Amino acid sequence: MPAILGGCAAPDAEIHLAPIFSRHTVPGYDHAEAAGGILRYGEQAGAVTWALSPFYWRLRRPDDSVDSDFFYPLGRYIHDPARPRTFARLFPLFWRDAETRADGVEDRDWSVLTPFFWGGSSSDGKENYFAFFPVFGTVKNFLTYDEATFVLFPLYLRNRKDERTSNHILWPIVGWTGGSERGWHVFPFYGRAEVPGKYRRSYVLWPIVHVAHDELDSKEPQQGWMVLPLGGRIRKGDYRATTVLWPFFGYAARPSTDFVSWQVWPILKFERGGTESRQTIRRFLPFYMRFEDEQTEFTVWMWPLFWDRTDHFGDITRESFYAMPVYWRSRTLRADGREERRERLWPVARVYEDNQGNERFAALAPGIEPILNSEQLSRNLGFAFEVWAGSSDAVSGVTQRRAFLNLYHTAQAAGHTRWSVPILGGQWTEPDGTVHTSLLLGLLRFRSGPGGGLEEPAFPGPGWPDLHVQDLPPAPQVAAQP
Template identity: 30%
Template sequence: MFSRHLIRLASASLLLAFVPARGDESNLWPFFVRHTDPTTGTATAEGLGPLLFARARPGEEQQGLRPVYMTTRTAEVTEGNILYPFFTWRQQADYRTFSFFQLVNTRADTTDAAHPDHRFDVWPFYFSRQTDDPALNYRALFPLVGEIRQRFGRDRLSFVVFPLYLQTEKGGRQVTHAPWPFLRFIAGDGHTGFGFWPLYGQSARAGDYEHRFWLWPLGFKSVTNLADPEPEVKLGLLPFYSRDTGPGYIRENYAWPFFGYTHRTAPYRYDERRYLWPLLVQGRGDDRVVNRWAPLYTHSVIKGTDKTWLLWPLYRHQRWDADGVAQEKNQVLFFLWWSLEQRSLAHPAAAPAHKTHLWPLFSSWDNGAGQRQVQALSPLEVFFPGNPTVRQLWTPLFALYRYDRKSADTVRHALLWNAVTWQRTATTREFHLGPLASVQTDTRQQRLALGSGLIGLRRKPGERTWRLFLFDFPTAAASKADQATTP
């Protein structure tokens, strides 16, 4: 706990202890680098190379020690982790969670103060829930004894010295195993059944369904929707034959699963032939086509999604529309080369957005509206595309080079974890070689400095001569003075 607070204090100090006086960056690499995004006002800081970090933007603060620890705070929520994904937590006024690799989990929900809800799990051994409703409370010590309610897709599960006894209930249907999985008894709400797995089993409910199996999984027959004019029937004598029938379709397999066909007339039309499945498949129907000659070539169009494989798994191409966006994805060996292009269906002439990974060399992003990013190296982004925690904790550790373009006028380059940086905006230019040398140009002055301001030269607009300065370090006081006296 002490170490966590120490890291928090040290990372927060990155944003508070130093304020860039001239320009948008202070660079004392590798001890400290602070940068302010001129377009968004987001302040980021790093210390000890990329290890210690902090970021502040309107409504949110982040800080941590890569890849060990990170916290994210907003006005309502605090989230944190240690050795992600092992230790994670979330705190807000009326809701708290903690998890160790999803194996040890706690949750306290006091959203309704009159009805608090507390849960604690130690997978797969202990499960508990405590509320003011006795019908929802439970404690279970697996495999010895216990009862679990409203979880795992069941209304209730109870067991005693599992697998000697297990009972599940859902929608009034009770299934008792004694012992699991060999003996099974079904009862409740019109359901009846018995099973001696894997030799024989049956279950039924009048007007609803009938199921049977023998020598599972070799023989089975299942009839559902008995009240309908044409029930759904599944029959199998594996590996010789299987058949599925229902309203508007039939599917048969011979020498299962290698040869077969499907004929469907409702709710859509579709016909398919299978030879040495899954290698050779031919299908045609409403809004769907399948041509599979695996592993050489596969092309399918299903509900508007167009997918092509060449020399599986060498190359994959996919096109589809979703949420008003036309999307096109290309992959070589799944992740070695990965690219995604997105175009607006409402504005087809607009520039597309791109995301590309050449693993593990680089990743690039382009939002189509003038913002671009490139990073080299990038070994993790292709595997965790939607994980902001990995992006903050792990991705910067590999950032030998980063390119960040906010607009045509605002561009920043960073080399070797900000050891060398160069940035330009519409009104400023900045170059930093760590704390050794810097060049800054803006509307107020041109400035060349060594030792982060130990000695240098500067001149104001309209002046021809350079003026020598000594010990002009970037401090908050100096920054305010400059702004107050500069016309």
């Protein structure tokens, strides 16, 4: 026993006793974890992360911005000093969002026991409000409205959007609108709305009868009517559209632009021509569908299983392929040659590489965007199901890989490579080629290269020195041109 105690590793040395405790370092990288990854601490590229999963996870970046999850998936905290903005949420108990807008106004919004208590304030006094739903109150910027006021909702509701104000009694049954739009309704029996010179719309026995006169300020006003489910008609210049037994049968044409469209919903649809939004559609569901316009083209086989899609956004092109719901890949290309890549075989594995050269991957990967965010799921519960995971950082040059419960770990940076497994041991290769080997809880250690031979025991192994504070090589500089 005295011999073993005399050969213990230094307090800051590398230790690998997973799943109990482990610490790994290479230049620019420090990772420690306990209890199979439930408790974690890490430093990389100037960012500091620590977690007590699934109760708390926190990332602090060099610019002092903070991302945090707590009581996942209920709690979330974000602090962005550049905006500046701070957001906190613990659903359904509360949320709070505070930011300084571009015009310098400080704006704060909050809710307690959502959806019952809402409130907010702003430094200019224009966004002050409070609401106790459904008893009384006012809310700002809610859904599509600038402001909504209610008393014993749905007994009374008033909402405002731009210069239009609507009042409702027993919402949505009785209502009237004033300001830029005028109208009234007794739902579902009759309703009408009008913006003089722009449109007139009305309905009878909603949703059965609809009549609309739109774009009255244009050279070619549009007129239309619909009697559900019998049919309807739209006219605009030489454009005509007719539907019979909506939505099953439809036909539209505009001779001046060679536009033709017809469908037997949902099985068949064919469309071509047009000038404002020139597109081509061919649909024979579930076997085949093809869509093309100036920005997007996609082909579907055995809808909704197989999709091949290309999108153009200015100087950016995105190519995607889906085999729903198990496989998905996409590649985003930029004019400057940078590329972003995503690939997923659900729920087996996922890979993401951004246009800066950073890479992250994991297996297993049960997340499904946008329902279940993969990154949040991984950082809070990944320790319990990821059998293999890792990342590569283009800024620090750090590459790391981890097996389930950290039963294998490897890290590389600045010419150093380290790998190890608990009890059995591992190896550390230095930039000059020297290889350090540690076996059997660090009790047998030796090195190759200049000065090779046995090294002192460092129980519980591997006992290599802390490298994370070692200086990284400087970033490459572009030489000045004469």
